[in-house]
């Protein structure tokens with residue numbers, strides 16, 4: 405009886421959420437136009453949901469660049485510094501539209517928590533936290549409306565691989581031209 409009651413409550417909550425449409429995850433291929441979070445030449449693959457230690461799935465994409473490469477705000481918003489064993493020197497950027505961007509493994513920060521504009525320097529590529537034995541990179545996540553993470557790959561492809569034309573294509577259909585987790589690195593123009 406008790407279990408049944410719980411189930412009814414869960415179903416009711418799910419139904420309300422569906423009606424409200426507020427918990428519906430963004431579809432595959434969801435993307436937004438941002439300023440590429442790492443400046444200069446970068447390398448990344450579609451390593452979203454690649455297996456990680458402890459049965460975890462990779463909740464972002466790793467953007468590889470030399471140590472000390474400038475990392476910049478992807479959008480206008482405000483930043484919050486966040487440090488931990490896994491993330492090392494991490495940073496949350498909350499965009500003015502409520503979408504959140506998470507950066508991890510900074511070698512160091514540039515300045516503290518503050519309001520920022522897109523393209524503003526916020527930190528430097530490194531390998532702090534659980535990346536300490538890996539090549540230097542920025543772990544990057546996108547959380548639309550502050551909700552669960554979505555695959556940032558389409559956004560990074562649109563924003564980092566063709567910076568000049570980054571606004572020309574804000575939506576990359578899923579399943580078209582995305583290498584898998586073991587796919588080739590995406591070349592960058594510079």
Ligand SMILES: [Zn+2]
Pocket residue numbers: 462464465466542543544
């Ligand atoms: Zn990562």
